[in-house]
Amino acid sequence: MKEFATLDKAIELAKKGYAVYPLIENTKKPPKGVAGYKDATSDQGTIFAWFEKHPIYNLGLRLDLSDLLVVDIDMHEQTKNGRNSLAQLFKQGYTLPSDTYIEKTANGGIHYFLKYAGAKFRKVDVWPGIDLLSDFTVIAPSEINGKQYQPLDGRTLADIKPAPKWLVHKLAGQKVNWPSDRAHTTRQKRYTGHLLDEMVTGTTQGNRNAWLTKMIGRLFATGAEPENIYALACSINERFIEQPLEKKEVTTIYNSILKREMKRFERNSIRNSKIAG
Structure with missing residues (x-):
């Protein structure tokens, strides 16, 4: 990307009344101190301050x-x-x-x-x-x-x-007809269906740690493989949380729940062996 191309575009959009905000280069994440699209602005002074020291920041548009x-x-x-x-x-x-x-x-x-x-x-x-x-x-x-x-x-x-x-x-x-819409009406929503609905609804920045903890715990309850759950947790964080957590935070939450699930598995295995014996 040409240096300051993003700044030029941001100023051009601001002059036309559009609200913009910065994103860390090579990502869709806002930098620290910027609350994503909620801090979007058309104030040219603010925009210049954002991009002056980071000329290759990406650009977000508030719709x-x-x-x-x-x-x-x-x-x-x-x-x-x-x-x-x-x-x-x-x-x-x-x-x-x-x-x-x-x-x-x-x-x-x-x-x-x-x-x-x-x-x-x-x-x-x-x-x-x-x-x-x-x-x-x-x-x-x-x-x-x-x-x-x-x-x-x-x-x-x-x-x-x-x-x-x-x-x-x-x-x-x-109603806009779609084959899957008609098929869906004939099925009863189950645990995974409710989980997917809640997952896609997402959450705001203020509740993201607690919400992601709950989502990962519920994914473990489906019986999915741990590595798949981790991959989903990273994807959920990126797509459905208003301002995603750092990956290391996602990993910390995941490891904490994984440790808890392993202890639960060990307890159940011991109890079952006693019953069988």
Whole structure:
């Protein structure tokens, strides 16, 4: 990334009234002392102070203050390919405006930017591989692992089009048909279903340690392999906590619960051997 490219972009957006905030270089995490998108601002003095000493910081955009919605199309998971989901929606007559402002993400996904003045939210996997964001997002020219967020066709935020009616209806709670929706109504929600719902809902910064502790404990209760639980814990922290914990904190919480679960297993094994004997 060109030095100070992020600062130039941040100032450009601020002049147009958009609220922005810094993210640590090569990540989606805000630096210490910045409360993520809640500290986003269009004050140019504050923005200059953020980026003067860290010219290669990444850039975050607060969406809710500008009535913006991002349709996040992820394509890095085989079972949750947003491009496939988008194709299925297209077959049913549900399309997104192709002439709106669109960015290619560092992971090879797509961000559609749309105008939307409804309730604010962050909904993950509304359709497989498609998230809907109206609180905040990473924006160009941010860079992760050497790959940049890039606008398509030289477009700018001035090109943003209104969200289509079918999407507005979906966000208002009206039915937009999807095969998995119909199948879901015939199944009774079980322990894992409730766990997944609570997991995706996420938590705020003030409750993150206690919430992640509970999530990891409940994952152990499913009987999953410990290494898989750790991988999930790291992913949960990154995706569903408003300001993620440092990885070492996640590891500390995980190890504490793992130690507790091992002691519980040993007690149960001793009790069962006594019963069998």
